Amino acid sequence: MTMAAAIESRTAQAGHWSKASRIAAVDILSDLGKAEAIWRELERHHTAHTPYQRFDFLAAWQRRVGAHEGSAPFIAIAHDAERRPLALLPLACHRTCGVNVASFMGGKHSTFNMALWDRDFAAGAGEADMAALMAGIAEHGSADMLALYQQPLTWRELQNPLALLPHQPSVNDCPLLVMEVGAEPAARISNSFRRRLKGKERKLQPQPVRSYVATEDAEITRLLDWFFRIKPLRMAEQKLPNVFADPGVEDFVRAACLARLEGGGRAIDIHALECETEVIAIFAGVADGHRFSMMFNTYTLSGNAKYSPGLILMRDIIDHYAASGYRALDLGIGSDDYKRLFCKNDEPIFDSFIPLTARGRMAASAMSALGRAKRMVKHNPVLFDMAQKLRGALR
Structure with missing residues (x-):
């Protein structure tokens, strides 16, 4: 049949x-x-x-x-x-x-x-x-x-x-970065691109700047409070509708970011780049020990924005998951130019x-x-x- x-x-x-x-x-x-x-x-x-x-x-x-x-x-x-x-x-x-x-x-x-x-x-x-x-x-x-x-x-x-x-x-296609376990960092991001990002990182003020994965409830809530203030302004600047204003969406994001998985970690992980005076950028996504998949992101409205903080944080995220033995990383559906800087394949x-x-x-x-x-x-x-x-x- x-x-x-x-x-x-x-x-x-x-x-x-x-x-x-x-x-x-x-x-x-x-x-x-x-x-x-x-x-x-x-x-x-x-x-x-x-x-x-x-x-x-x-x-x-x-x-x-x-x-x-x-x-x-x-x-x-x-x-x-x-x-x-x-x-x-x-x-x-x-x-x-x-x-x-x-x-x-x-x-x-x-x-x-x-x-x-x-x-x-x-x-x-x-x-x-x-x-x-x-x-x-x-x-x-x-x-x-x-x-x-x-x-x-x-x-x-x-x-x-x-x-x-x-x-x-x-x-739409989904840009994908394939990562070989044990490969040199340059196999993920070229040395010339790394040097450019390092130069931009030095210009972020005030120094020092740190990138990290949020683990504590208070830290996650603080970063989400910042995100839901900044993201609508960024989307309005780009003349895009604010999908995070749809009914229930903010509550869903907060609940999933705070949900603790049985094996540790959260249903949505938040990566942040910040200095002493402000959050500079965040990327949030899901991870399963094999692959990281980005869901949403935004970056500061301050003068630090001109130094590509999103790209700097993305470099750190890629290196973080490569060091953890991950095999792949994607930046979500769509063909935005910044995704192609890191993801050369398609899922x-x-x-x-x-x-x-x-x-x-x-x-x-x-x-x-x-x-x-x-x-x-x-x-x-x-x-x-x-x-x-x-x-x-x-x-």
């Missing part, structure tokens, strides 16, 4: 799963509390997921942002015949244009979206397994389609089984628009077409320049 047929004829399919797939059942949970124990158990053990799929990160988002946006938890858990969890898809369902759409929790604040996979299952997963997963989700009947954005093709050298579903390249990411009902088929087709059109504009300099000018005129 093909994947398309599995989704179209989900009722007739139910008794067929166990013959073709290890997935014997799919549960849908609409309560974070009821999903928490299984979710945390998957995090602890032999699973593959990005740090954006940690319970502490997504629960903070769902309770403070998702709820404001009208999204309800739609957590799909696939089990084998012995009720062992094979995968957990941390989704949230919202209604748009008369269609119930399930997407990954985290919204625009999650750079990468992925299920939590049992690694052994993911390594051997095939189309029959994904057909069973989709049919199991469809059987519950409360979602018309899945809109699954910004998924990595692989994570820590393991295939992403959802790439077996119909998919397309995401609108392949994809979107999937999967119809689960007849009503969802048209919506999935429209969303897919819109994504392709946006990508075409973003990757065509002439079209992108026209779009930017039009956006500016409308503002």
Whole structure:
């Protein structure tokens, strides 16, 4: 049975799963509390997921942002015949244009979206397994389609089984820095660029300047207080909308930055550059022992801003994670010029628009077409320049 047929004829399919797939059942949970124990158990053990799929990160988002946006938890858990969890898809369902759409929790604040996979299952997963997963989700009947954005093709050298579903390249790429363990510092950042940054660092006033990772609650709160004062001013200066003013977003960021993980650390780590008189720059992101992924940043409004404090702090962050044995670092989705100073590769990411009902088929087709059109504009300099000018005129 093909994947398309599995989704179209989900009722007739139910008794067929166990013959073709290890997935014997799919549960849908609409309560974070009821999903928490299984979710945390998957995090602890032999699973593959990005740090954006940690319970502490997504629960903070769902309770403070998702709820404001009208999204309800739609957590799909696939089990084998012995009720062992094979995968957990941390989704949230919202209604748009008369269609119930399930997407990954985290919204625009999650750079990468992925299920939590049992690694052994993911390594051997095939189309029959994904057909069973989709049919199991469809059987519950409360979602018309899945809109699954910004998924990595692989994570820590393991295939992403959802790439077996119909998919397309995401609108934007994600610049990536690959770091070889034990490599010379110049392999990450050239010696000439380091000298330039060192010269700028000496001009920051007053000296001395220090960079560090915030670890104490009071320190984290102080840095966030500074960030939420400065970031709106920076975004207004760039004539950009302040996404941090959206309902619940500041509360989500504060909760995730203060959330303590079981193995130590925080759901979001804050790196800061400061001197005796002021905070000069901060970068915040998620880390998992293998990769650091930047979420948000800003820098001072004082005269120190002209000495590229963000680039100086980024150098220190890269060296910090290289010394800790990390293998990769990314600066988030998008093609900002400063990202290319450090990140020479791209992370392949994809979107999937999967119809689960007849009503969802048209919506999935429209969303897919819109994504392709946006990508075409973003990757065509002439079209992108026209779009930017039009956006500016409308503002």
